[in-house]
Amino acid sequence: MEKLSVEEIRPLLSAFGFFRPPARPRLRLMMELPGATSPGQPRAASWELRLREEFLSQYGPALLPVPESLESSRLTLALRLSTRYMDDGIREAAQELFSAPVFLVSVSLSVLVYFAAWLAPEPFFSKAFAAALTVRLSLLVGLVELGHVAMACLQLHQEAEAATTPQELEAAAERFGKSIGGTALRVLVVVASLGLPQILPKVPKGGLETLLSPLRHAPAGGPALESLTTVQIVADGTLVVTGVAAGTSATALCGELATCAMMDGEGGASGSGPKLSTRYGKPHTRQNPPHNEAIEEELARRETAGHTDLRKNKPQVDATRQRVYDDKPLNRVRFRKPDTSSVRPDGVRHNINYVSNPRDMRRELDAFDAMVRADRNAIHELFSLDGTLIRRFVPQGVSFP
Known part of the structure; x- marks a missing residue:
């Protein structure tokens, strides 16, 4: 696994070949201040837009900002430069792979979409394809190695975005190249290639075909x-x-x-798996145990503090238990279901929602605003699962510790 030859990757390059974009000038570095925009910045070509659509349909929305054109982005250029510093056992194969624009853009998308999920303290993959891929890669290379690849990719992204000189970008590329071995390069190939099932419908036999076969791994002869x-x-x-x-x-x-x-x-544990708490109602979701447990723990604290009308994932009501509705519904959604809801001893309704996945942030912020519009006499809060407050609304004249 620590070596990768040109012969192994040639079948993959052949598959990329039938989706060859038109020839364009070689990448040139345009160093602006981080976050700055320029009217001369290139736009994504039609082939890249198609590739993005295909990739995101598999993995889900990007968790990090996607440049106007990935092909000419700092991240893509840093990836290309990094092959100079890779080990002798993989350098030639890496240079061949990273010379293919489709593959290079796919790796960049992998960083912004899949590996970005590893920024969380406890990475969570809610897209079925990404979940199956994570299990497969864990079986192939182990969680530790997979985590190292993700962190190396994310460090490269951060350093490339922060670079203000060609020398700084080259230094970032060098650090990344020296951290990538044959196993890590194979991981990059799998994540980048499997995100394009329509563009790469079939990889010819030989080389990496085994890694790039459909995600139907069946451990120890068990079911897929x-x-x-x-x-x-x-x-x-x-x-x-x-x-x-x-x-x-x-x-x-x-x-x-x-x-x-x-x-x-059904949410039931198999073996020593986690069990879902249901003291305050049925599981909020059987596919996200930490979210359910956060709700249960919050309701337990409120009960201890003397709150009444403890509600778990039920339609929003006011302090008198009357249903309330959003007067400016978004996408025709007229009411919401707070994760936790209760009435304080002073008679004020208190609602909380939790965000499990950063990619759902926009949706949860919209839900928060809708709940405020529906009941401006209640306290509303939005938290991430690690306890970080994202947004809070406290009615005028209401005390809040």
């Missing part, structure tokens, strides 16, 4: 894990997998991963 719905890597290194069919192969998979927890599609 094609029904995974979510994957989370928790702080202790455990891989928490949820899916309709995942529990059927829990024993075999856990044997290969050493530490994992699996849950079936």
